Amino acid sequence: MEGDFAIIDLDLVMSHDTTTPLAVEAFNRFDDKERKLFDVEKIKIFFDHVYPSSYPSASELHRLVYEFSKKHGIELYRGEGVCHTLMIERYIKSGMIVAGGDSHTPVYGVAGALAFGMGSTDVAACWKSGKTWIEIPESILIDVEGELPRGVYPKDVALSYVKELTSKGGLNRALEFRGGALKALDKYERMPIGVMATEVSAQTQIFWDEKEGLVADEGAEYSDEYKLDVGELEPLVACPHEVDNVRNIREVEGTEIDQVFIGSCTNGTYKDLEIVNRVLKGNKVERDTRTIIIPATRSIYQQALQRGFINNFLEAGAMVCYPGCGPCLGRQQGALASGEKCLSTSNRNYRGRMGSPDAEIYLASPATAAATAVNGRITDPRGYL
Amino acid sequence: MGRIWLFGDNVTTDAIIPGRRNITTDEKELARYAFEHARPSFSREVRDGDLIVAGNNFGCGSSREHAALAIKASGVNHIVAKSFALIFYRNCINSGLYPLKSAEDMKLRDGDTARVDLKNFEFIGPTGASYKLIPLPPFLLDIISEGGLIRYLNRHKTFRISGR
Numbered sequence: 001m002e003g004d005f006a007i008i009d010l011d012l013v014m015s016h017d018t019t020t021p022l023a024v025e026a027f028n029r030f031d032d033k034e035r036k037l038f039d040v041e042k043i044k045i046f047f048d049h050v051y052p053s054s055y056p057s058a059s060e061l062h063r064l065v066y067e068f069s070k071k072h073g074i075e076l077y078r079g080e081g082v083c084h085t086l087m088i089e090r091y092i093k094s095g096m097i098v099a100g101g102d103s104h105t106p107v108y109g110v111a112g113a114l115a116f117g118m119g120s121t122d123v124a125a126c127w128k129s130g131k132t133w134i135e136i137p138e139s140i141l142i143d144v145e146g147e148l149p150r151g152v153y154p155k156d157v158a159l160s161y162v163k164e165l166t167s168k169g170g171l172n173r174a175l176e177f178r179g180g181a182l183k184a185l186d187k188y189e190r191m192p193i194g195v196m197a198t199e200v201s202a203q204t205q206i207f208w209d210e211k212e213g214l215v216a217d218e219g220a221e222y223s224d225e226y227k228l229d230v231g232e233l234e235p236l237v238a239c240p241h242e243v244d245n246v247r248n249i250r251e252v253e254g255t256e257i258d259q260v261f262i263g264s265c266t267n268g269t270y271k272d273l274e275i276v277n278r279v280l281k282g283n284k285v286e287r288d289t290r291t292i293i294i295p296a297t298r299s300i301y302q303q304a305l306q307r308g309f310i311n312n313f314l315e316a317g318a319m320v321c322y323p324g325c326g327p328c329l330g331r332q333q334g335a336l337a338s339g340e341k342c343l344s345t346s347n348r349n350y351r352g353r354m355g356s357p358d359a360e361i362y363l364a365s366p367a368t369a370a371a372t373a374v375n376g377r378i379t380d381p382r383g384y385l
Numbered sequence: 386m387g388r389i390w391l392f393g394d395n396v397t398t399d400a401i402i403p404g405r406r407n408i409t410t411d412e413k414e415l416a417r418y419a420f421e422h423a424r425p426s427f428s429r430e431v432r433d434g435d436l437i438v439a440g441n442n443f444g445c446g447s448s449r450e451h452a453a454l455a456i457k458a459s460g461v462n463h464i465v466a467k468s469f470a471l472i473f474y475r476n477c478i479n480s481g482l483y484p485l486k487s488a489e490d491m492k493l494r495d496g497d498t499a500r501v502d503l504k505n506f507e508f509i510g511p512t513g514a515s516y517k518l519i520p521l522p523p524f525l526l527d528i529i530s531e532g533g534l535i536r537y538l539n540r541h542k543t544f545r546i547s548g549r
Contacts, residue, residue, distance in 0.1 A: 005524055005546045021410050022450050026479075029535040034542075050408065058408040103448040103472055117472050119450035121479035121534050133524075133544050135471075167395050168442040172471045201445050203471050242395070329404040329447070348446065350399045357422040 019101030022120030038130030081297030146231030151382035170200035267345035268296030279370035286376025444473025
């Protein structure tokens with residue numbers, strides 16, 4: 001029952017190059033004879049946050065994790081893409097229970113898994129025991145009905161519920177998404193909605209899916225219920241410096257933008273790039289607006305290459321970088337200078353997140369980002385689609 | 386007694402330590418950059434035994450354990466907040482840093498001195514006024530008082546849940 005502690009058995013344990021080094025150090029503090037993994041097949045490690053590294057100190061940590069993985073035979077992905085998108089591409093199955101050393105781990109609920117984010121020491125304990133503790137959360141039901149209008153995308157749906165719930169509105173609760181508007185979305189299209197559950201401070205989230213036999217218990221109780229009718233939704237933008245500072249695009253249209261970033265676990269999938277391609281093909285990005293596009297994984301990159309998207313992006317004057325988290329967390333490409341404004345498809349616009357604390361970050365859909373890149377100013381994508 | 390560092394709602398782990406500083410696991414190095422933008426004077430002026438007092442959802446955002454480590458290595462042992470984001474809360478417990486939830490509104494100013502009485506779960510303010518804290522569940526208190534999760538598991542081998 002809500003508020004009780006429970007011990008859960010894990011099907012997979014994920015971590016990445018920011019959280020794993022401290023997990024390795026924690027694991028090495030277990031007594032000698034205790035230093036064993038519960039099941040090496042169920043442990044996955046990804047280098048994506050700062051890889052390939054631009055800092056010798058980060059490279060030392062990569063080596064630490066590499067040597068640890070090699071010693072124990074753990075599968076290690078280096079530079080193949082963003083951990084969450086790769087996990088969903090390759091491993092996540094409906095009904096799984098997953099722990100991950102990353103706050104956006106709950107996104108696996110888009111594919112029917114129940115997933116929990118945690119820090120490094122908890123990851124080390126998961127590696128050893130295959131178990132973790134949770135405090136059973138209350139649930140919030142979010143019913144998403146209607147048909148998305150042209151130019152309005154799942155990211156706009158996500159920003160719409162973030163605005164409604166606010167940054168602390170889902171504190172430590174579980175979000176349960178259901179409704180007609182979600183049925184048409186595949187697991188990749190659902191990702192922005194799933195990722196942003198973390199931005200209302202939810203503990204986890206899941207998409208109910210009758211086709212998969214995933215339905216809530218009869219008579220399930222909710223601490224809150226929200227109904228979103230997306231039929232009238234317009235493109236939205238999260239404005240500096242809080243994710244819940246969400247405005248209609250008309251309120252910020254025309255704001256000059258120094259950098260556009262398209263990618264991340266939130267919006268770096270093939271379908272996202274397909275939308276970006278529709279806007280950028282045959283167009284040029286504004287020359288004063290640095291435009292960085294990062295396919296979330298290697299296979300997405302390859303599909304985008306085969307379909308000619310990458311060439312269209314390059315012809316438009318955008319930079320296309322190797323798969324990974326990119327500028328999202330301010331450690332790789334595209335650090336912002338003071339006074340600069342960035343429009344990003346990622347998930348956080350905190351002060352200082354992507355570089356200078358005196359920079360400003362706006363969050364929006366890939367369509368809005370691409371239209372903004374062409375114009376150099378925040379632009380309603382509906383004129384470009 | 387320690388100085389109170391007062392914060393508001395929704396303090397993110399990015400505010401506690403920016404992402405670009407998380408390229409080391411050296412706690413002392415992390416402490417140098419604690420609250421570097423949010424409170425530039427913090428790392429210079431913080432002393433052993435100081436306390437952080439905050440509003441709702443302290444430690445929200447990124448799962449980076451560096452945030453808990455940076456605070457702990459600054460000499461702070463207790464954070465008192467109206468509520469905590471769960472991952473940060475767990476990171477505190479695992480690192481031996483006490484995340485304490487306040488049970489009532491506290492009238493405090495930044496820079497006041499105060500202390501925490503863990504036996505009675507009370508927060509003792511500068512005038513001697515005491516405020517109730519919500520007791521940590523015994524299961525989590527065990528982990529924290531035994532020096533964090535790794536020491537706890539070395540000793541008990543498994544989680545020992547005892548009630549809420």
